[in-house]
Structures are given as C-alpha cells and as structure tokens.
Amino acid sequence: MLRLILAFILISMVLRAVSRLVRGITDGMGPPRQTQPPAVALARDPVCGTYVVPAKALTAGQGADMRFFCSEKCRRAWQVKPAPPWPNR
Numbered sequence: 001m002l003r004l005i006l007a008f009i010l011i012s013m014v015l016r017a018v019s020r021l022v023r024g025i026t027d028g029m030g031p032p033r034q035t036q037p038p039a040v041a042l043a044r045d046p047v048c049g050t051y052v053v054p055a056k057a058l059t060a061g062q063g064a065d066m067r068f069f070c071s072e073k074c075r076r077a078w079q080v081k082p083a084p085p086w087p088n089r
C-alpha cells in the first residue's frame with residue numbers, strides 16, 4: 001500500500017514537471033510578451049525644461065495654449081511671466 005502511494009506521488013510529480021516543461025516551451029515559441037508600457041507623448045515644462053507626462057502634470061491655459069508644468073512653482077512662474085514655448089518641441 002505504501003509503495004502504491006509513493007508511486008502515485010512520484011507519477012504526479014513527473015506529470016507536473018512535464019506539463020511545466022511543455023508550457024515553458026510553448027511560451028518560449030510564442031510571440032514575445034509586451035513588457036514595456038505604451039509610449040506616452042511628453043510635454044515640456046516651459047519654465048524649467050523638464051519633460052512631464054501631460055496626464056499627470058499641472059496645466060495652465062487652454063486648447064493650443066495649454067502648457068504643462070512639473071510643479072506648482074513652475075506654473076506660478078509661468079503665470080507671472082509667460083515665455084514662448086521651447087523651439088525644439
């Protein structure tokens with residue numbers, strides 16, 4: 001009886017190892033997984049020049065005049081004295 005249980009455990013371990021091996025091979029043959037997040041267009045802070053993610057940045061202005069800032073300090077500086085946008089955007 002003990003021998004039967006040991007044989008059963010051994011067989012289940014072998015089956016698990018084989019199924020993992022097969023899964024590893026099929027994963028390896030498939031297309032490479034997308035590990036990088038999708039690219040996001042960055043906006044440049046007109047005050048300090050830092051590139052910021054528009055969705056997370058502070059903003060001032062509307063429409064085409066919308067500017068993105070890295071911090072409240074930069075936004076205030078812009079509101080006091082707006083400057084033309086960076087030439088190489």
Ligand SMILES: [Zn+2]
Binds near residue numbers: 048049050069074
């Ligand atoms: Zn800034």
